[in-house]
Amino acid sequence: xxxxxxxxxxxxxxxxxxxxxxxxxxxxxxxxxxxxxxxxxxxxxxxxxxxxxxxxxxxxxxxxxxxxxxxxxxxxxxxxxxxxxxxxxxxxxxxx
Amino acid sequence: xxxxxxxxxxxxxxxxxxxxxxxxxxxxxxxxxxxxxxxxxxxxxxxxxxxxxxxxxxxxxxxxxxxxxxxxxxxxxxxxxxxxxxxxxxxxxxxxxxxxxxxxxxxxxxxxxxxxxxxxxxxxxxxxxxxxxxxxxxxxxxxxxxxxxxxxxxxxxxxxxxxxxxxxxxxxxxxxxxxxxxxxxxxxxxxxxxxxxxxxxxxxxxxxxxxxxxxxxxxxxxxxxxxxxxxxxxxxxxxxxxxxxxxxxxxxxxxxxxxxxxxxxxxxxxxxxxxxxxxxxxxxxxxxxxxxxxxxxxxxxxxxxxxxxxxxxxxxxxxxxxxxxxxxxxxxxxxxxxxxxxxxxxxxxxxxxxxxxxxxxxxxxxxxxxxxxxxxxxxx
Numbered sequence: 376x377x378x379x380x381x382x383x384x385x386x387x388x389x390x391x392x393x394x395x396x397x398x399x400x401x402x403x404x405x406x407x408x409x410x411x412x413x414x415x416x417x418x419x420x421x422x423x424x425x426x427x428x429x430x431x432x433x434x435x436x437x438x439x440x441x442x443x444x445x446x447x448x449x450x451x452x453x454x455x456x457x458x459x460x461x462x463x464x465x466x467x468x469x470x471x
Numbered sequence: 472x473x474x475x476x477x478x479x480x481x482x483x484x485x486x487x488x489x490x491x492x493x494x495x496x497x498x499x500x501x502x503x504x505x506x507x508x509x510x511x512x513x514x515x516x517x518x519x520x521x522x523x524x525x526x527x528x529x530x531x532x533x534x535x536x537x538x539x540x541x542x543x544x545x546x547x548x549x550x551x552x553x554x555x556x557x558x559x560x561x562x563x564x565x566x567x568x569x570x571x572x573x574x575x576x577x578x579x580x581x582x583x584x585x586x587x588x589x590x591x592x593x594x595x596x597x598x599x600x601x602x603x604x605x606x607x608x609x610x611x612x613x614x615x616x617x618x619x620x621x622x623x624x625x626x627x628x629x630x631x632x633x634x635x636x637x638x639x640x641x642x643x644x645x646x647x648x649x650x651x652x653x654x655x656x657x658x659x660x661x662x663x664x665x666x667x668x669x670x671x672x673x674x675x676x677x678x679x680x681x682x683x684x685x686x687x688x689x690x691x692x693x694x695x696x697x698x699x700x701x702x703x704x705x706x707x708x709x710x711x712x713x714x715x716x717x718x719x720x721x722x723x724x725x726x727x728x729x730x731x732x733x734x735x736x737x738x739x740x741x742x743x744x745x746x747x748x749x750x751x752x753x754x755x756x757x758x759x760x761x762x763x764x765x766x767x768x769x770x771x772x773x774x775x776x777x778x779x780x781x782x783x784x785x786x787x788x789x790x791x792x793x794x795x796x797x798x799x800x801x802x803x804x805x806x807x808x809x810x811x812x813x814x815x816x817x818x819x820x821x822x823x824x825x826x827x828x829x830x831x832x833x834x835x836x837x838x839x840x841x842x843x844x845x846x847x848x849x850x851x
Contacts, residue, residue, distance in 0.1 A: 381480065383476050399476065406596075406598060408628045409744055410742075411743075411744050424625070425568065425596045425597065426598050426599075427596070427624075427625050429621075429683050429742065430684075430742055432479065432736055434735075436734040437478070437735040440483075441472070441482050444485070444491075444709065448487050448488060448491050451490070451494060
């Protein structure tokens with residue numbers, strides 16, 4: 376019911392308030408009647424739900440999230456690496 | 472980096488990110504004084520939580536309570552019976568979203584009505600009504616409208632088009648419901664009996680797509696008046712894990728706030744054009760009866776009086792059944808929707824009641840807690 380799909384706008388028919396959007400390779404039409412005039416442009420990422428564009432995806436926010444995820448994964452990997460070094464240092468059989 | 476469509480799918484489902492958040496949550500949760508019960512209000516979140524096995528990644532002092540945010544699950548039999556009776560009128564084509572196919576009413580489901588000769592059409596979009604009305608000028612097309620704030624503007628947009636195009640054979644049966652009222656009801660009903668419940672709601676994950684429409688502003692009262700943090704979360708597993716991490720951080724830092732995790736789509740104000748369409752056509756109904764939860768004041772919407780010529784409930788009031796209907800005796804959907812019970816506690820779960828032959832509504836919709844448990848196994 377509420378699971379909407381991120382899609383990319385590939386064509387806009389302003390007169391009929393309709394956009395053609397690409398959802399992972401599948402193209403379909405979606406109504407723009409919930410969006411303000413000129414709010415949506417070709418190339419925008421949008422959320423599609425039951426035949427309507429619900430909102431535009433904020434690219435800067437999405438990229439911020441992805442950058443944050445990269446950071447926390449790097450931090451985790453670094454921590455794991457440090458732990459591995461520590462464990463290796465404490466390994467009693469080392470050098471034997 | 473340049474954002475691509477696949478980032479919006481894959482990167483928010485990334486196993487390493489989920490693991491990294493699990494680690495952060497586990498470290499933070501060790502500092503908690505008390506356990507936290509987080510209610511995910513929305514069935515979409517329940518589905519994600521079960522599908523990705525998220526409870527297994529969390530420490531024992533953080534638990535999910537599944538909420539009532541599944542429009543199909545909370546649809547009372549009385550309203551299904553309305554749809555059934557309307558569909559049986561010879562001049563009517565009843566149109567609704569696909570989610571409604573199997574929901575049992577007292578005479579059966581809309582699928583049963585169809586097999587008994589009714590013209591029922593399950594559509595992907597409300598806009599399909601326009602085409603159906605054009606192809607069937609002698610019929611009355613009734614759109615049985617369901618859903619929370621996520622789908623309400625689309626119903627309003629259809630009515631807007633009907634009026635602008637001067638279409639005379641499309642009508643509406645409105646069953647739209649609103650989220651804040653049911654959240655309030657869930658806290659209030661618990662606080663009265665707070666001693667008898669050990670599953671107090673400590674915090675909420677705010678619904679994703681309701682919030683895209685309504686903005687996060689609709690949850691302001693919960694941290695302010697009820698002392699319950701709310702984090703508006705997206706539907707992907709990484710979104711859910713990040714939101715849980717945000718909730719836990721609020722508790723260890725002694726904060727109680729409204730926050731947005733789903734910033735790529737949700738703002739404080741939401742989609743103002745959609746809100747304007749909703750308020751143009753809908754008023755709050757005095758009461759809406761929720762399956763399992765009973766009557767909740769001001770929690771449903773109705774068409775404004777000035778649009779009564781489009782209102783199927785007004786036009787067909789002589790044939791629509793009235794009176795209350797009891798739920799199935801063995802089904803505990805009510806307790807499940809309240810977050811008071813878990814699906815496996817139900818005696819008919821997975822035996823008499825399955826997705827292929829649902830007795831209760833929580834088994835009908837893929838967003839229902841019972842269906843999610845049945846499909847993904849009892850992981851909690």
